[in-house]
Amino acid sequence: MDGLPNDTRLYALLVGINEYAAPSVPTLRGCVNDIRHARTYLEHHTADGTELRLLVLLDAAATRDAIIEAVRSHLGSAGAADTVLFWFSGHGSEAHVPDSAWFTEPTGLLQTLVCADSRTHGVPDLWDKELSVLLDHVAARAGHVAVVLDSCHSDGATRDVTAPEPGMLTRAVAEAPPRTRDSLIPELTVRAAAPHVPDHVALAAARSFEPAQEARLDRQWRGLFSWALLRALHRRGAAAGYRDLIAAAQTDVERRSGRQVPQLRPLASPLADHAFLNSTLARPGAPMRMRWVRDSWEIDAGAVHGLPVGDGVRVGVRDSSPAREAEVIEVHPERSLVVPLHGWSPSVDDQFPVVLTAVPLPPVAVAVTGDPAGVASLLTAVRTAGPGRQSSLHVRALADSDTGAHQGLHAMVDRDGAMTLTDRDGEQMGRRIPDVRGAGARRAVAVLEHIACWQHVLDLENDVSRLAGAVRIEIVDAEPGDIRAPAMRPGRRPDRDGRHHLRYRRTAGGWEPPEIFVRLHNTSDRRLYCVLLDLNSRFRVDHSLFPGDFIGPGRHGAAVSGRRIRAALPDGMRPEPGIRVRDRLKLIVAERQFSAQPFRLPALGAGPERAAFDAPDLAERLGAVAAFRDLVDAGAGDGTYDWTTDTVSLVTEVPLSRHPH
Missing domain, CATH: 2.40.30 (Elongation Factor Tu (Ef-tu); domain 3)
Structure with a gap:
């Protein structure tokens, strides 16, 4: 591609299926055309010094065994300097998730790709989890792996091939029949060789309860998403990032269909900010797109x-x-x-x-007291920190004489000009900032604005929501031998102060951090879209715990696909008795899908706590990162949608007692 470095290889596997062997699977018209156009694009946009290694499987050649073998042998030949692309155009469907893998799909359904011989002579669909684990093995060796899926996933009922929208066909068939363990690929049922699963980025044609449609476009039948994605690539070039490409494709698709919204996965990974088919991280995009x-x-x-x-x-x-x-x-x-x-x-x-x-939000009030020179310098900096040297958009500084007003934060400037910031509960926020007088005031205001943005997310709530309490955050202690979150074990109760105190444990090898699971329980009778944010002690807002998905009525979702979460002190902080840090888990629940990107806020200091994972058997392999899940649609139209929030506080602490109770 235009953005690939020289002396690399691009391994591409392109699969297009119009004709299916099973009589129950309708014929499509645009899938082979999709692949021909994708092939032409790759052949004409491969940079000098980049060798294109291309394998194309069309119609009868695209059997389940052939696709699996091509991923293993062709894409599996890629090395650390190489890039991999898998592109599928054809029918998609759904299947029920096994009970032992409840944490993999909060809706209870996983997605499938319908191969040319699927549903004939006992040949099953290719589960997205099977494709995912195959590509995990590829990604463990390759430099970058990308996936394009132009197929849809039905809602479980048999659907006629003719879509309600005039002039379009859908790429969906009836729900896949149940499968036995021995029908799964060996990679899914055998213990993983390594606990870390590499990411790969996926661009999908539609949310999982939406059709992926095809129509006559540019005088021939094409998949609406494939056409829009290739159009975006031609217009923007390979240097465009995945977020930019999916936004452009969504625009073209949504102009022509009210039933299909393309999706990008994984939502919270830096991979989403890479350029197309490029292993080099691009500049992270702005949090919002117009x-x-x-x-x-x-x-x-x-x-x-x-x-x-x-x-x-x-x-x-x-x-x-x-x-x-x-x-x-x-x-x-x-x-x-x-x-x-x-x-x-x-x-x-x-x-x-x-x-x-420009935003008329009530800025977070900061009462500034202490050394007069430091106070004056800080007040002046706040009043000129906004666009055009206007007042800060996020902070309103209050001098000593104004402290009767509501205080959000308190900044105390000592005789040396150093600033200490405390919250409304009197707890210190962040580290002491040296010398806020003169030029240092600008630096201090940047810190105050960052913390104000963090505080704004923390305070977010909807006082009139009818959804209050519909989804519950459950904190579950991880016991020895637990690999994945238990489905039925009761969650822990908060301590008397309303917080969950997670305590380090003293062992012969030193202090061991506590480990937990986090479940989200939808207690309502409707599908609800959820995002779980971690607002940590370094003032980072991170959405990687549960970056966005619908949870079915009465069902559970699980943070990080049900893996153990290690509640460790931030990097650089030694576990000494009496030390504690506080995290807030902020759950946002809505009736309709929304973007988690605008919440993203980098840390002031070190990165977030790390999680420890393992994946020993079938259930755990099903829980591996699957970049092929589409998102579920909660409704159609442009009406008013209800939303609510909930917050749980976690205090990670090293106890003063050697043997805490």
């Missing part, structure tokens, strides 16, 4: 992200000169409508990374 959807401009942030309803909220294209801004005119729970300002007329074919440039 794009044209059907008949208006919108951004992928709304009330669930804390965006206020009212006049004066503006967004601007990041790093643009001259400035290009848009005003928010309508706030929905998961998105907001905007109107470009100052004569800016953006093309409806473009998408723009945007950041907030």
